[in-house]
Amino acid sequence: MPKTRPLPRGVAMVGAGMSKFGAFAEKNSRDLFVESYKAMTKSVDKGFDPSRIEAMYVGNFSSDQFEHQAHLAPILADAVGLLPIPATRVEDACASGGVALRQGVMAIASGMADVVLVGGSEKMTALKTAEVTEALATAADVAFEIPAGFTFPGFYAAMASAYMDRYGMKSEHLMNVAVKNHDNAALNPNAQFGVTIQNWMEGRVAAAIKKGKPAPTWSTIWDFLHDEGGNPTIAYPLRLFDCSPISDGAASVLLVADEIAHEFSDHPIHIIGSAQASGSALHDRPELTSIPAAKTAATIAYEMAGVTSKDIRIAEVHDCFTIAEVIASEDLGFFAPGEGFKAAEDGVTARNGAKPINTSGGLKAKGHPVGASGVAQAVEVFKQMRGQAEARQVDGDISLALTHNVGATGSTCTVHVYERRN
């Protein structure tokens, strides 16, 4: 069993940046990573000498499948001029970024390094959609899950079906999560879909008129989201707007030992909890309505940090599908089982709500370049906690924040807890 141990040495995040997320025909995972690294270096308040970086961990799910390029880490280290530091690619599916972050935390906490670069990069759009779907499916149990015909939308749809049956949720409730996350992404200049669903719908109507086709008659976003023409079913009960997109993107953060943090910034963000847990294939769990690895990781991260779920002001959670955000919000202890779906409906998880979730737009609307997502979550809390999130800034002091990153259906989960002290 994983054990809770205090960090043997304090770890601080003193820089964080991301590339724009989206579909970029002219950029590969290397170009995207360099873009995120440059944004990270600009964010370090006092500047720093890159030769102080002693090691690099990079989250990447499958450059082998997506770009026919394995052994990515030294290529990325070279691209940002950091040779000969040890550079390690970390792969735990969509949790690769969160696991890379945890490797960086461990390298510093153990005393093996004082300054570590953590990155995540994924280039997914070079393949056709069907090929991407099949590449992602290799994150599941290929021997015993895939022959049943499951796709990733399908796995999360099966979880949604069980949740709906158990708690009386309707699939319409999930639309509230998508609407909220698009509202947030509309204020994030790095988001892949920086538009509200209202804007999206109006764009569809305008495009139809421009092409001389009959304009759709949606009068509200709810008409649009209920219409197969606007929001087609992908894997019942999940529709297109319940799914995160296929994305290209990268993120980088700079971690340093607490005792030297003041050399980089007077406003470091301390990582005070870092936990990871593993789980079975979806069918080997006692219930489909929660993710055991997430509950384990959350329990350990809270214990390490000496905080409870109530203390967390904002969270970036792994909303690869809308149902995933609902389940995450319960696994993390923010809401009781069966209550998470009401939180988005009631505005509790909105930017101005009591427990803002995914102020970045989440994977759903910011985009989900899988290996980068866990690191990009850390970028968002870094900005929010330091009051640098511009138009989407949450009001008031944010002294505690959390990130939650999931691989596959929950075979891997990382949870990190962040603290701002000044």
Next chain:
Amino acid sequence: MLHFVQHDKRENTMSEETTTIRPFTQAAFNQYLAEHKLMTVKCTKCGGVYAPPREICPKCHSDEMEWVEANGKGKLAGFTVIYSGPTFMVEQGFDKKNPYVSGIVELEEGTFISARVTGLDMSKPEEIKVGTSLTVDFAEFGEGEAKKTYLAFKA
């Protein structure tokens, strides 16, 4: 009685020996499926029952397992209707106009497994109920050497 011809690679000859115990592997599980048998594995130490097969019991860490045929009854624990499947499903004739159901099935033995689910009205997915009683079925695709048997359950 189960008969299994072992290939003895060291002597590069086919042994005459037969055994009642197949290895607890994907290949053996699939071979049983081809024989239209859904097999679970049972830990002889603690009685834990598992499907798919495993060689080591996650409850008591014993490696003394045995194959036990499932009674073939179960119920639907979660499901999805998939309109756009992976290539091998498309090759088996499934698409937007001919969707299919993938499900998590709780076996009467208390363990769960992923399977295709047939016999449901996919034109009304909102009427498909979690908890629906199911019986094991075996879906075959391809001919001759290329024939593959997939685990399915029918409503």
